Amino acid sequence: MRRLLRLARRYWAVSATLVVGALGIVLALAGAGALVPWIFGGYALAIAAWQAVGMVRQLLRREFGLDVLAITAIIATVLVGEFIAALVVVLMLTGGEALEDYANRRAKRELDALLARAPQRARVQRDGGFADVAVDEVVVGDVVLIRPSEVVPVDGVLLSPTTTVDESSLTGESIPVEKVAGDTLLSGSVNGVQAVELRASATASASQYQQIVALVAAASESRAPVVRLADRYAVPFTAFSLALAAVAWLVSGEPNRFAEVLVLATPCPLLIAAPVAFVGGMSRAARNGLIVKGGAVLEQLARARTVAFDKTGTLTRGTPEITEIRPSGGISSDELLTAVAEAEEYSSHVLAASFLRAADARGLVRRGAESAREVATNGVEAVVAGRRIVVGKFAFVAEHAPDAVRTPIAPGELAVYAAIDGRYAGAILASDVVRPEAPGMLARLDALGIRHTLMLTGDARETAEHVAAALGISEVQAECLPADKVAAIQHLDERPVVMVGDGVNDAPVLAAAEVGVAMGAKGATAASESADVVVLVDDISRVADAITIGRRTVRVALQSIWIGIGVSVALMIVASFGLIPATVGALLQELVDLVTILAALRAVGSRRDDAPGSRAPNAPQQVPVG
Template structure:
């Protein structure tokens, strides 16, 4: 019944449940002769829906355990065993509803695919600004890109300076500065003041649209995993038919065959697996991890390789102050206080990072006055009666020439940003900002290796020297840098030679690779909507160490599901043999199957609890 619309599933559970209660009520009221008709009518909706699904599945070449349930319901109705029929219908519909509930629970918090894609743009036309749809933009159009806007199409900076956050596409956590006539990719974010862009491509031909197409292609090419229950379908179906047919031929009594079919209805599979899945999904959700259903949960148990992004995944994805180098007789906190106080007047992303750092350190920020800013270069003003200049080395060295030499004499980390500070015409200090490794990164990688992830590689769009510097000390097998989205897909496909692959990322550029991996994991707290939608698993909190907990929960859930399946099927086979020998009637078989169902459900619920990874 997987192909049925979601709104039909509750009806298919309610019908046999209501019919079962109504039939017993009629018996107690003295109208027992009509109870069989009520049970039969209550069974029919489930049986019809099941037969439709079986036909659709057979056309696709899929053979599942649904056939056993259909045979038992059909046989029970044919031989007048209506109570057995409605019990089987209720158990089957309930199990299917539980399975769909697991997926609905996982997906309800997802945003629409590519929610950050701009739908409109601001275009200059005849001396005025007009809002137009992306499809109306043609090469040569001049567009206004406001602060915070996502660039809608590929183009060239028309005039001025553009400060762009390219982390979603390239993995570079530090904003880049683009001058007039320099190219800009669609999908990047304007982190500075508004600027004009001359379109060079239509929206459908731009970089961001290409990433979208890669995501869609990767999702189409990704082979779906079979349901855990269906893996046992052929063997169990053959055993059931053999025992039922043998019982009929040996005894000449078709009721014995029906009793075998009823007790063979694979409710331990139909119920235990989805209950364990729901429990595993809930367990992972408590740890801050959203697992999108049973296929994703089972995928987590099978992966042996990991491809991991750098920016926003191994690192925080934002520039942070990592060091202060005082030059004059001024304390580090005083330098930061003066610089951050002045930066309150700037919207630049680096300025805001310094302001945030000062506040985190509990420094009192003073109001700046007489502020003059050159966008993308730096700013100058009065703070606490002192003239302060903060900005790039070139900007500050125009006021204090010695600062350039001081910077050259101090080594900076690869990929770091240098902010120079001058006070009253004298050099004061140097602030170094970088995107540092997460504190938990090394521990998470080591924990995943203990959980069976044998091969771990880095795949980033950032520069090679930055990637190599950041990952020093991590137990990685390979480091791949300066990758485009299609190259990330190639890395994922290549790693599949060693076994099922998990990919972790957060940006738009990671989304195609997430879709192509056996299991895609997105950093959903701060990552792009595209990566969250393309992924199978989403970390809802900005902590990488939540992933081992999800892997452990998935493996425990699968172990408990298989345990329930083996125990339930073993008991079912014993009951089938007893039914074939004439020791059980169809109704007794249905009741025994009910007891087995309760046992496997209670066992499957143990997946809600479990140990934390060490």
Template sequence: MAVRAALTRNAHELLFALTGAGLAAGAALRWSVGAGAGDLVWVLTTAVALCPAVWWVVDGLLHRRFGSDVIAVLALAGTIAVGEPFAGAVIAVMLTGGRLLEERAGRRARRDLGALLSLAPRVAHRRTGTGLDTVDVSEVRPGELLLVRAGETVPVDGLVERGAAVLDESTLTGESLPVERPAGDAVRGGTVNAGDPFELRATNDARSSTYAGIVRLAEEAAAENAPFIRMADRYSALFIPATLLLAGAAWIAAADPVRAVAVLVVATPCPLILAAPIAFVSGLSRCARRGVVVKGGGTLERLAQARVLLFDKTGTVTTGRPALTEIIAADPGRHEDPLLLAASLDQVSPHVLASAIVRGARERGLRLTAPEDVVERAGQGVRGTVDGHRVSVGKASWAGRADPAWLDRVRDRAAARGAITVFVGVDGRLAAVLLLRDRVRPDAARTFRLLRRAGIGRAVMVTGDRADVAGPIGRLVGADTVHAGLSPAGKVEIARDESARAPTVMVGDGVNDAPALAAAGVGVALGARGATASSEAADVVVTVDRLERLAETLAIARRTRSVARQSVLVGMGLALAAMVVAALGFLTPAAGALLQEGIDVAAILSALRVLGPGRDRAPRLRGDEAELVRRLDEEHRALWPRIERLPALADAAAGHAGQDRDAAMDALSGFLADLEAHERKDERLLYPAVARVLGGSDPTGAMSRGHTEIAELARRIGALTAELRAAPEAPEPAGDLRRTVQELYAVLRLHFAQEEENYFVLADVHDPAGP
């Protein structure tokens, strides 16, 4: 296929080069040698274009397409028949040039499943009577006992033989958090062992495994998509009959075949052939400048028609990796910081949750220390000594003793937030629970609003995650329907059902999304984190880690199709007018060919409007203003963890008088001072820059009002803190302080989220991994 595509491309380039050289050579010979030599070269040039043009017509008929090339063939043959070689050479150049442009614009990247296949397991470690043999995965048979080493891909479907397996199933389910499979549980091939080695009893061979099924689904779904049909052919159904009738009438009325050829020459559908490809090439260029690779003009046209959006959850509307969101202390009176101890211990653990805990501690400015005597047990947790304390991190039973009622409340709280729990034990007692969850992208809600504005009428979430986790996120971003707990085959089935009712676009980022991306009308892969099978199976790849680019691309696609249609209609209208003039005898074939050149230029200039600004181009901060937003964004990321600590500080500051209360009030005072400095920068630097870009009378007025509310709450907290320091035993200021800090917490979360969604996106700098 690749060789055939290269030959086709080279043939178009050669034809254009030959006809262009022939037109120039004929003119040179006619001037230097004589009219006969020049006309001969022009006739040969016309014949060079006529032969492939006849084949293009025949090939179209074989594929049940009756396209605009018919007029070009008649015009080329007519110029030779009536002795108008110059007109024929001009048509030849325009026809082959248009074909070359169309080939470049309409060329689609083939759905290469190389990345998907490269991830498939190749070998397996089989237990034998004499030890362990490494064999090709195709030799594994059901019932055999295999060893899956740490970090390896599970070769086939099977059952955990003994112990527990900790697996990264994101390749199949898209879920970023690892899962534990105890002895006897089923394990699917294609998942990754994220824990210690474990033994697996095979239940399928490699051809019947889950992963192999994903590959087959992607291949089958890719084969179902129809090829791109040129926009020109859709207008040919009316244009061709009208042209032939007018040419025939002119011939009969004037009894002169030259007049009919003149009509055919100006009717040569170069605007049809050129305008649409140039518009789509321009649209592809616009997308590329925004970090989006669209695999061909046909893909861009189908994207412009999309009315239904299918989207995965994990890694698409969420960041795709767990993050520490909350710390619940079992005993708030303890002096040890459980997060500091847990993160220090987890520094030596390869577990994905351990890295999230370490990252969360560093974001909060904690200085970690080196652990000692570390022991890790797969499926349970890690244990070691940190700063003289015996620390355990993992399951509740592993971490230490705790009140069962408190554990139930904590687990209910985590379930309500869609979070996973990690328990921290210090010196044999449960000290805290850490809540981690996959955060929603800060630009997700805004992206879905823009998609609705761009023409998406229905949004459907398709995910392998649980319904209780997927449902709230779907409602947050405005999904009309949420399908949870889906396998890759289930996603394909929904994509096919939705595609049967309306043009669809599917967005995903994991291997498990690849079949659905191929089954949908247009597949969009978020490929910023590396080349994955979804990127290979998709028609559109967003190379930057910003979901908002999807809405921009859809808007560009719609504008591109609109401009292409307008350009084609303008070209056809001018050509029809010229045809009438030619039919009346006021245009010779040679003059008609030159006029047709002018019509082509008009159509091309119209198509190039895609490169200019349109409604799809959002306002942007640039230069020094963009750098300002980057600096303020860094301050936001530094302040977020401190904002998340406000509820705990409120409880501590309103607690019993003593060292803990004083430390909490000091922390509050320090936070409020830093917050005030940040808000002043926003008001003095960021908001004026945003106002200049957005325009209007006062586009940042509502956000400035938020600053006023934050300042008032900060003032009240300062006054209550001073009152509490003066009267430590007074109950009223303590209660008021707790309530006021909780109010500030709620206002800041909303205000920061609004700034990041509405303002920071203007400079494309916000880290989607942020809160």
């Protein structure tokens, strides 16, 4: 209730219109209907005068939109005595402005939420110990303690010998990065399993995470405003309507003829058709696992000429998967995987879960370890059923098994080595894999006329090019920081641009593109809040669905607008000869509105399977790409 009251106060014009309408109904029921026209007419003219001020400001800026036509319609309907129609036009006009303001406020609130998730506290060395201080109090040169699994609060240089950090929120790369003393740690990355110290090299406001937030804000503000679909037809429709009404008046010499024409020239086909079609399109998108944040987004999707993709978590799964098992020393693949899984069950490394999933998928039975210890950044040692199992990096395993040999790997792959009782047992290769639906999605984009696709990623160039080659993407920009991605999008010539990504590192570029699409199935992220479209299911083929829905929605909206305009123009021409009285014209205009609404509702569509268009009948198999 409190929230409703806040909204009612904020959007007072909508609230006042509803109150005036309700008052009119009460007065009519109470037998005081004679007052209703005065109340409705006076209120409508007052709103028209208020809107006229804004209209003049628009005209001074050389902008011409539906507000001009709406004001003309309000005045015309009052003059011919169609007071209810005047109030309806007022409600549509003020309601549309309220919805636009609400969307802008929501976007700002989501940006504030992104900022709120930045690290707030830091443990800084003070007087021989560590004190908990606000992150804004950290200065360059401070020694900061980062505890296990803690978000790095400021950029700095690692003082501890080694650590492993998860930089996926910054670079998109899912595999943890090993750091040694002297390496840079970026704010927003997540520390590994051991506490470390760093020396701050930047204040919080100048650090990576806060720069990402600033990029999001700057990119959002730099976007060119989208001209509403219906506004493009406002000038010619208004000019034609006024000219026809004036000619009818001059030729007939009857002032009423002017009003009789204009009452049929109300902008309802323009005010109603596009919003109804876009709401229908957004509903259709929701049934397909897509949240579209506004009708303007559907317009941009319909006009899209370029689609850019992040790699990790977007074109690929984003989590390492076992791609090959290479046993040695006479043991089988199952025996090697079982031994590795038994040891990795006690590891906190991101790859441990992949080994366990692979073992479970094969139905392998794991035995509990008698003892186990994890050697940070190196691997795991465990004793299982009397056997000593060592799993980890090559150098770590080679210390326990001198016969260990390196195994060749493809770009983007990594190898985990294993030894059993001092003898080399083999290696298991892991890699990110291309989403099985990605090749089909790219083929659908090509069929939709999207000729320009590219990849923007923070990953190493060799890995990125390997993925692009597997998918047939010719243009790749690798090793990009968030600012590099924004610059790349801004320099593209073929626009509008659709950018698809996930994670904090993609938030700025999603805001910079005309349409940002976030893969949000794995939870709310900064990407989801900066994006215009959020994919709620873990399926990148929905990107092609979004463009298909956008194009169909705009097509239906345009058809509906032209149907409404066509019928209105025909009726206006008839009315110009004095064949349609004003009251009858107002009733006919309501029929025009009904026809327009029914035509626009076609954008809703039917079942989900029919909405996006045909998909490839058989999804391609997973391709290990790194």
